[in-house]
Amino acid sequence: MKNQASLFNVVSVTLGLAFLYLPILILVVYSFNDSRLVTVWGGWSTRWYGTLFHDQAFLDAAWITVRVGALSATIATILGTMAAIVLVRMGRFHGRMAFSAMVYAPLVMPEIIIGVSLLLLFVAVGVDRGFWTVTLAHVTLTMCFVAVVVQSRLVTFDRSLEEAALDLGCRPFKAFFLITLPIIAPAVISGWMLAFTLSLDDLVIASFTTGPGANTLPMMIYSQVRRGVTPEINAACTLMLTVVAIGVVIASIYTRRAEAERERAERLAAAG
Structure with missing residues (x-):
């Protein structure tokens, strides 16, 4: 049995x-297909990667996507970490329920609702849609994911380490950057990677909040797929997979090393 x-x-x-x-x-395999027809294998070749890197529209869209992803992930990580600290450390304050609901709302809200809402907001305030509106939209989408990841780490954080630093005369702001932040760094980095990946993948919200000259790579791929899948699209998707995979591997290595350093420091502190 x-x-x-x-x-x-x-x-x-x-x-x-x-x-x-x-x-x-x-x-991935068919991105190396020599044939122009994606369903017919014509032998191994990297010709479509060369074609892709000579496509200026693709390069512009990729550069915009990377810039939007990196900037929005950085802002979302800062704001999400601050929100997590407030939810974990501030206890039951007036308006906590409303604040928590606003932080976590994008987790359960359909992306099309977020996109339409942000579009109406940008139109109402008279903001020209483009790079910055897409970035702000992605911050709105990804900040809640960072808050969840960092909050899960802060819940198990040993505050006696901070209290020891404060007893030795360290200011709270300095204690956070010298004690708390290095310990929760793996969660912060994981949140940044998650935010960057979500931004890199987003199509719906970017479609509503973008403007002329700010088309992201998913939007470009989607517009081309509607006319038919081509080997260039396979190559572009493979490159996106490679970038994300490399980022995940680097983040995993750093996280493991940071956890090992933290465990070693705790053992030394316990032994001392």
């Missing part, structure tokens, strides 16, 4: 992983 259950689990996991990752693997 145990062997049957184990076999069932293995088959289930294998089918689940194949369902999730096999289409991505096919996309």
Whole structure:
């Protein structure tokens, strides 16, 4: 019975992983297809990557996407970390329920509602849509995800380390940057990576809040897919996957090293 259950689990996991990752693997493989037809294999080639890097429209869209993602993720990380600190450290203050609802609302709100709402806001205040409106929209979308990640780390944070620094004469602001921030840094970095990935992937909200000359890469890919899938699109999607994968690997390595350093410091403190 145990062997049957184990076999069932293995088959289930294998089918689940194949369902999730096999289409991505096919996309990556066909990005190296020499044939112009994406459904006909014509041999291995990198010609479409060369074509892609000579496409100025693609390069402009990619540069805008990276800039929007990096800037919005940075702002969202700062604001999300501050919101998490308020929710964890400030206790029950007047308006906490409303503040918490506003922070977490984008988690459950459909993206099309957020996009339409921000579009109406920008039109009402007379702001020209473009790079900055897309950035602000992505900050609105991703800040709540950063707050959730950082808040989960702050809940288990040992505040006695901060109290020890304060007892030794360290100011609260300095204690936060010297004690608290390095310890919660893995969660902060994870939140930044999540915000950057969500910004890199967003299509709906960017479509409502963008303007002339500020088309992001997902918007460009979607507009081309509507006319048919081409090898260039496969190459572009593969490059996006590569960028995200490299970022995740770097963040994972840094997080593990930071956790190891923290555990070592705690063991030394306990031994001393």
